[in-house]
Amino acid sequence: MRLSFSERWMVNGIYLLVGFMSFIMLYPFWNSGVISFNSGTDTSMGGVTFWPRQFTLDNYAIVxxxxxxxxxxxxSVVRTIIGTITAIFFTAVFAYGMSKKELMGKNIYMVICLITMYFAGGLIPSYMLIQSLGLMDSFWVMIIPNLISVWNMIVFRTFFLELPDGLEESAKIDGCGYWGTFLRIVIPVSTPVIATLSLFAAVWHWNEWFTPILYITNEDLLPIQTTLQRILNSNIMSEQLMQTNAAAQNAMSASQAVTTKSLTMATMMVATIPILLVYPFVQKYFAKGVMIGSVKG
Structure with missing residues (x-):
């Protein structure tokens, strides 16, 4: 279709705007990767933008x-896989029950759920609860408290309410109960919402580092985010101690190509890239999944 002069200007303007916004969003990540491969002492001089000026792998060697x-x-991999699967399953089961019109008191249950979404019990009560449940210093402390997400439950419930009634009615005619209908009918047609919320859950489990700091002392159970945080903090402390001695500081600057900033960027790359590799596999479901509940008809 031939475009008019004003329409071509509009299309070109949209392309320029989208390109500019993409550059603004992608450049910080690219620059962080460049700094992670650049000498720390050279980075401190400034001017490192699109390419490493003094290429080095020392930052990653330390990590x-x-x-x-x-x-x-x-x-982290095991936690992300188990945490995502269990959280999606239990949240979907909860949402499926909440979507049933015949459920007595469902409005009261929804109010209770919304209260827990906006108001938390606090750090000390949470710590006492985890301790009383015997989850201290356990792998399951990163899984069990996060089995249900109220926000994800609401998204699931909205999706289930939009499913045609004929699907469940035909399943009941064939002799399926609630569990049979849920597992054989509802779950297979819920691929978009499952893929979208699985991505959100996986990203959260991969990036979350605060829970292990509170409840886990066994270093063999710490996820990568918490371990990288400790590595980074230990190097920051070492640098601060070196700065108290002028001679040691000069020796460190002359002999090391690693600084706190370059090490920070390297740890960020190590922690970020693995989860980014998941996005291409769920991209085709993501656009459809995020539109759930936006159109009524």
Whole structure:
């Protein structure tokens, strides 16, 4: 279709705007990667933008030199897989029950759920609850308290309410109960919402580091985010101690190509890239999933 002069200007303007916004969003991540591969002492001089000026792998060597990193990476992978699967399953079951019109007192249950979404019990009561449940210093402390997400439940419930009534009615005619209908009919047609919320849950489990700090003392159970945070803090402390001695500071500056900033960027890359690789596999479901509940008809 041939476009008029004003329409071409409009289309070109949209492309320029989208390109500019994409650059603004992608450049900080690209620059962080560049700094992670650049000499720290050279980075401190400024001017490192699109390409490393003094290429080095020293930043990553320090990060991967810690023997705990491999164990922490495995813990994070297992936690993300188990945490995502269990959270999606239990939240979907809860939402399916809340979507039933015949459920007595469902409005009261929804109000209770909304209260828990806006108001938390607090750090001390939460700590006492985890301790009384025997989850201290356990892998399951990162899984069980996060089995239900009220926000995800609401999204699931909205999706289930939009499903045609004929699906469940035909399943009941064939002899399916609630569990049979849920597992054989509802779950297979809920792929978009499951993929979208699984992505959100996986990203949260991968990035969350505060819970292990509170409840886990066994270093073999720490996820990669918490371990990288400890590595970074230990290097920051070492640098601060070196700065108290002028001679040691000069020796450090002359002999090391690693600074706190370059090490920070390297740890950020190590913690971010694995979860980014998940996005291409769920991209085709993401656009459809985020539109759930936006159109009524």
């Amino acid at each position: 991967f030199d810690d023997k705990r990193l491999i164990t922490s990476f495995i813990v």
